[in-house]
Amino acid sequence: MAKKILIVGGGLAGTIVANGLCRQLRDELGAGGVTITMLGAEPTHIYQPGLLYVPFGHMREAELLREQKSVLDRRVSFHVDPATRVDVDKKAVTTVSGQTHGYDFLVLATGSRIRPDMVPGMAEGAHWFYDLAGARKLRDALQQFQGGRVVINTNAPHKCPVAPLEITFMLRDHLAGRGLLDKSEIVYTYPIGRLHSLEPVANWAVPEFERCGIKSEVFFNTKSVDPQKKTITSEEDTTLEYDLLITIPPHSGQQVITDSGLGNGGWVPTERNTLLREGSSDVFVVGDTTNLPISKAGSTAHFEADTVIDNLVSLIKEDRWARHYDGKVFCFVETGMNSGTYVWFNYATPPNPGPPSQMVHWFKLAYNRLYWLSARGLL
Amino acid sequence: MSERHKVDARGAYCPGPLMELIATLRHCAIGDEVEMWSTDTGSATDIPAWVKKARHELVGVSQEGDHWAIIVRKAH
Numbered sequence: 001m002a003k004k005i006l007i008v009g010g011g012l013a014g015t016i017v018a019n020g021l022c023r024q025l026r027d028e029l030g031a032g033g034v035t036i037t038m039l040g041a042e043p044t045h046i047y048q049p050g051l052l053y054v055p056f057g058h059m060r061e062a063e064l065l066r067e068q069k070s071v072l073d074r075r076v077s078f079h080v081d082p083a084t085r086v087d088v089d090k091k092a093v094t095t096v097s098g099q100t101h102g103y104d105f106l107v108l109a110t111g112s113r114i115r116p117d118m119v120p121g122m123a124e125g126a127h128w129f130y131d132l133a134g135a136r137k138l139r140d141a142l143q144q145f146q147g148g149r150v151v152i153n154t155n156a157p158h159k160c161p162v163a164p165l166e167i168t169f170m171l172r173d174h175l176a177g178r179g180l181l182d183k184s185e186i187v188y189t190y191p192i193g194r195l196h197s198l199e200p201v202a203n204w205a206v207p208e209f210e211r212c213g214i215k216s217e218v219f220f221n222t223k224s225v226d227p228q229k230k231t232i233t234s235e236e237d238t239t240l241e242y243d244l245l246i247t248i249p250p251h252s253g254q255q256v257i258t259d260s261g262l263g264n265g266g267w268v269p270t271e272r273n274t275l276l277r278e279g280s281s282d283v284f285v286v287g288d289t290t291n292l293p294i295s296k297a298g299s300t301a302h303f304e305a306d307t308v309i310d311n312l313v314s315l316i317k318e319d320r321w322a323r324h325y326d327g328k329v330f331c332f333v334e335t336g337m338n339s340g341t342y343v344w345f346n347y348a349t350p351p352n353p354g355p356p357s358q359m360v361h362w363f364k365l366a367y368n369r370l371y372w373l374s375a376r377g378l379l
Numbered sequence: 380m381s382e383r384h385k386v387d388a389r390g391a392y393c394p395g396p397l398m399e400l401i402a403t404l405r406h407c408a409i410g411d412e413v414e415m416w417s418t419d420t421g422s423a424t425d426i427p428a429w430v431k432k433a434r435h436e437l438v439g440v441s442q443e444g445d446h447w448a449i450i451v452r453k454a455h
Contacts, residue, residue: 118405156394156398156401156402156405157394157398157399157401157402157405161393161394191397191398191401192395192397192398192401192425192429193397193425193428193429197392197393197394197395197397197398198392198393198395199421219429219432219433221401221433235433235434236432236433250402250405252406264384264406264407265402265405265406272387293386293387293388293391293394293395293396293399294391294393295393295394327390329393345392345393347390348390350392351392351393
């Protein structure tokens, strides 16, 4: 009997796992000893970090999108048929079309989604860049913006934890380039008592905010937005007026996770080293889907996926465990339109970002194109 | 029936224990408790400060071996 590997989710994490398995299980796939099936929600794969550049016209939409089939190894049986129920006791996954897929090993890679609907008034009053429709709308709003107060508002939890600072510095450069800085004010809000969750990054940002004239309001957890009055109010009872509101909306996991009783908020309780679902020996969790207290970011998904590939291959070929995930995360940090830095850390090593440079910014721009090699499992 | 949600944020640098607490409370019912484990010594002061500011309820703070255990009840 062929071993069935079922991957639920066709984003970065699921795609890297699928392609990596195909490479390492070539013989088994050829001999019919293994099958790999993926259930995705969309026929198109999107390079999500590129959305940050769309509002400023620095990346075209066509650069962000590829057909998922062209990104996936042809040996993966890919279905645009999202899962509606995952039964880990019966080892069965049911889909929108009514199909049921069994498995020997399951990889949950359903990811996260933005939830502006969780804050009253946010969907009507705010802009964001975390999906293509939002990035387009923000691009149009920025083109019409002729000065005023921009509030950049961050909500927890969210993916890509450096994005709030990146959009702030890029917006500042954008307004300066259009000669609108004298007529504008940028106010940055953050849920905890400093400018970023990473303390070294927060410490670096303080003098940068002063140099750029960016104001901040910390301990700001959004309670509501009033689109008519153009105000945003926090749980801590601070109200700010805005002319343009750019939000990093709160995120949740996918409904199928909640509906299947696999985790509150759509996040699956996951063992931090094995990446196995707590209580399962045949269900791996990868990418944003985990409840691990680490960054929800593409690099996290990538490093986790590499670990899952090694362990799945080792279990199938040799019936043994290969290695543990060490919590590694690596993030580029754009510090303007022409400079950047990076930060990396794991469960045992704290982050220590270096000074921004143009070279790192260029490397980030190069990675924006190299991404497609990552997704194919070549980088 | 109120629940207690455990969050093991030991070794969490980003988003960090306080952001994890805020994110977890978002999906809790009023009256639920979150028990946060953190190895970040700043959490023992940062989290109670925020809990007071956000008008939730601090149930307890204690040092348990290699980590702090901070228990918070969602008040609204």
